[in-house]
Amino acid sequence: MVSVVPVVRTLEPAPSPKPSKPLLRRATRSGTIRKSDEADLDGDLFSVPSSPSKRARVTFNPTVEEKIMSPYSARGRSLEVIREEVRMAIEAHKKGDSADYDAMKQVFIPKKDGDGEDDKEEDDEDGEDGEDGEDREENEAIARAELKTYLLAVTSCVSLLKGCSSLVKAVLSCDWLGRDESFVKAYINFLGNLVSAQGAHLGRVLEMLVGHFHGVRFSSGRLPGYPDVSRNQLSSRVHVAVKHLLDIIPSAGTTLSQIINSKFPFEDESKKAHMTYINNLIYLLRYAPQLKSDVFSLITDRLVKIDVQMQVDLDDLDDDVAAAIVQAITMNASTRGDNDNGERSDDSDAESVASIDSLDEDAKRIKGVQDSVEKMDAILDLLFSIYDPYFLDPNSLEATEMFETLLGHFQKIILPTYRSRHTQFLLFHFAQRADYLVDQFAGTCAQLAFDTSRPAVIRQSSAAYLASFVARGIHVQPHVVRTVFDLIGSKLDNIRAENELTCRGPDLRRYSTFYAMTQALLYIFCFRWRDLLLPSDLFDEDDSAAFRAQDLHWIPSVKETLFRTIHSKLNPLKICSPPIVSEFAKIAKHLEFMQVYPLLETNKRIRLSQYTTGQGAGAIRDSGMGGSDDSWHQLDAYFPFDPYQLPVSKRWIEKDYVQWKGIPGLNQDDDDSGDEEIDETVDVDVDTDDTATDGEDDE
Known part of the structure; x- marks a missing residue:
């Protein structure tokens, strides 16, 4: 825990930065400006006793207005003190007094772009730029330390969080992926303690984690005050968290299976979105093999839908245009790597959308069909490569079990789908790996x-x-x-x-x-x-x-x-x-x-x-x-x-x-x-x- 000695400044000799307000106090409805005599410091959880025998550590000029500069201002307090504050705020919230509770939530909610600009401008007016910059850096460092302290305090109070969904939601919205390893470990520990003590939050926690299966933003690994974290490291941290939850709650696999189904990209989403999500599902199977059947079944089901829609779109095009699309994809694949390393900027998809918007309707339709064909092609190529290791020894038990899985997908998903065009070639390819597999597939069809x-x-x-x-x-x-x-x-x-x-x-x-x-x-x-x-x-x-x-x-x-x-x-x-x-x-x-x-x-x-x-x-x-x-x-x-x-x-x-x-x-x-x-x-x-x-x- 980081302990910081508060800095005391007198207000009378010369103008100085405003005193920070206690963390669990929020602004009035009228805005961020309030009089010091309205602060009710004596009743604050963090204030010193009002006994006349004890001198206040900071004196206030009643004629000076206090402006809230940052929600992080509880300085130099131990984990034990903050833990007690968190407990009291939660109990007060349950009794109808949510002032401290609401302020505590703001600790975890990420700042939006532009937050703090007004404070910066006022700092520029009140003092030297160098001193203000140092103050801001100091405040940011304190904020980072206190964020972890509050996380640890909330973790110790998870048994009290029944009826505190808004606080849980705030903690789950925290920018945790790009912080230092000690914070990430503390956050994952919080998730595990939360779902163990409050099982009702399991679905919400897993939804937050699976949401990152669509791809973590590059900017998530570029948080101020922290070392840069690569996108691969960010993704790895997500999976460490999921694995931790599955380890402590084995039954969470059922809930996780339902969530990955609901979060699967829509058919019209991009190839990158599908490939990123599917790659994360395959990575999931490394530590959750019990979900193998569900995951492969889900991928096959969605692939068949893409397959059918792609074929409908191709049938609507002129044969020459359809052939040109296939030829263009072939040329594109030969001139650039088909695998995305995932390190593209977050603006790449926006640029792609902008380029599509500039096309006429016919060109958009052709571009859409081409995107569908590329997406189908990439997903099937990935699936072939995923299934292939299982059949390196076609006479092994592993191959037999995987082919049983494929046969199940065939009977339940592929066969009932009218005019599936390419997905079934997974069966066609792997059934020919051994004579007994040929007999098994032909016998099933007969x-x-x-x-x-x-x-x-x-x-x-x-x-x-x-x-x-x-x-x-x-x-x-x-x-x-x-x-x-x-x-x-x-x-x-x-x-x-x-x-x-x-x-x-x-x-x-x-x-x-x-x-x-x-x-x-x-x-x-x-x-x-x-x-x-x-x-x-x-x-x-x-x-x-x-x-x-x-x-x-x-x-x-x-x-x-x-x-x-x-x-x-x-x-x-x-x-x-x-x-x-x-x-x-x-x-x-x-x-x-x-x-x-x-x-x-x-x-x-x-x-x-x-x-x-x-x-x-x-x-x-x-x-x-x-x-x-x-x-x-x-x-x-x-x-x-x-x-x-x-x-x-x-x-x-x-x-x-x-x-x-x-x-x-x-x-x-x-x-x-x-x-x-x-x-x-x-x-x-x-x-x-x-x-x-x-x-x-x-x-």
Whole structure:
């Protein structure tokens, strides 16, 4: 504790600085000016007794007005004295006298910019600049020492703080991060004592600390009279405080989990805000591993929301503009480091906002989309790097547990989200680290796809994930492709056998699982038909003659299963997405695997609305204005592992991905287009009439 001997100055010989007022006395309502005879010093907690036998240490001229210069003026008093003052002020507050209590709160509330300017001007008038500067420095030093003393005094009185929320709030608003280490330790000790004695304040304390997860201000480490503190040190102090609270109150983890959820940046906030917050959450897991599941689940949930909104925004832009945005991000990432070291000035975001305000509406929209893509890209790149160490040994217990966590996120967050575009590649990448992980993910998708207790939309989405994973996963072995193909085929036979006799015609609402799984088979066939050949069939793919029917031998049941399914009364080729059907028809005809163009010609004359039933009833569905459009009654061409577009994080999945391989002799002129041809076919809606035209051209 710093002990300071008060300086006594006489007022009569010459003008001198005004006497400081006791700390727990506040100004009158009329302002900061009051007469000395109104000070009621005899009744003050800090005043000396009014006994005539004792001479006052300071004499006052009753004609001189006293101006309050600083709330810090209790000089030379011990911790024991101040502790008693704090206790009495709290007790008086509870009895209705809050004068000293309110003044005590001002000790902790940070000064705003400009506070003390009037005092400085008056000092310049009353004395020499050098002397005034020394006085100010002395007062500031005393204030700093007394702030800590009052903090220690309040800490010793935490048991009395019930009903003193305003005082607690004032202490929590204190500029504590940038002060010396002894003060920081005392402050963290106060937080621990407070939540131990007054559990009702736990949420408020944690909210204050988690608020710093958004980033501590650079200026917080530049407090007058204290050594500079780096931003990393400031952040570290926040985490030391959080760890201390979790150590003394283990159950605080539940409250902390709720708070970090509520404090997560909004979707439209900047990339820097998201990255800073997520990095702090990951740092939190170093000392609070029990929150790992909650933290990763939260990040995934918010990432999916950003993912979907980003895709909606990209879809609203012209394709050339969207491509230019991705190219610009790629160039930016190559010319500067993508990781922010966090030491930028606090004005950087304001400058960015100012530059955006100068753009027109179209430019703002494009800039907003670009920011969203960069943000999504950076967050996913960070998550890949965070998850990666868990899978260094894919057969370890650590890898197994983490993949279970990812599977949980997939089932609860990613799968139910309509058209998530990139988040699911976390599963795609890490599921291919080991054969048992491939089986686990494919098995989960298959189980969900055939679970009749699940909503139809979940079963359809699961089928799309299964097909896309098997088709696009380069580490998915041929035997897995065959196993999945056989499993889907047997399930389709069961569904067909149960419904074909009563089927009136193609009906997506009634037989949605059948159509979703059929489309999955068609998609898998387009990409992995080579794995459906007998192992003895070895051929040179550059030799187009090798693709003659007599030279290709398919594993048992592949051709028969697809034939029964396609030519069933449920007529899946009328319901499945036309681009997928078109691609399958071309490949099957070229390989002399199957001829489906006659069926496609027949399907041109079928109007799906005549077979569509109303939900929960057997009546014919009237689709209104869209009733004559077959696309309203057909499956989407949605395959969640279509090409990955984010330029920076793309590096994680490049070696995991099956690119489209052209077939010699089929569309020979387009063989060099590579993956773009099939992806464009899949992603762009095509009318059924176009499919028939393609068939006629091939014939």
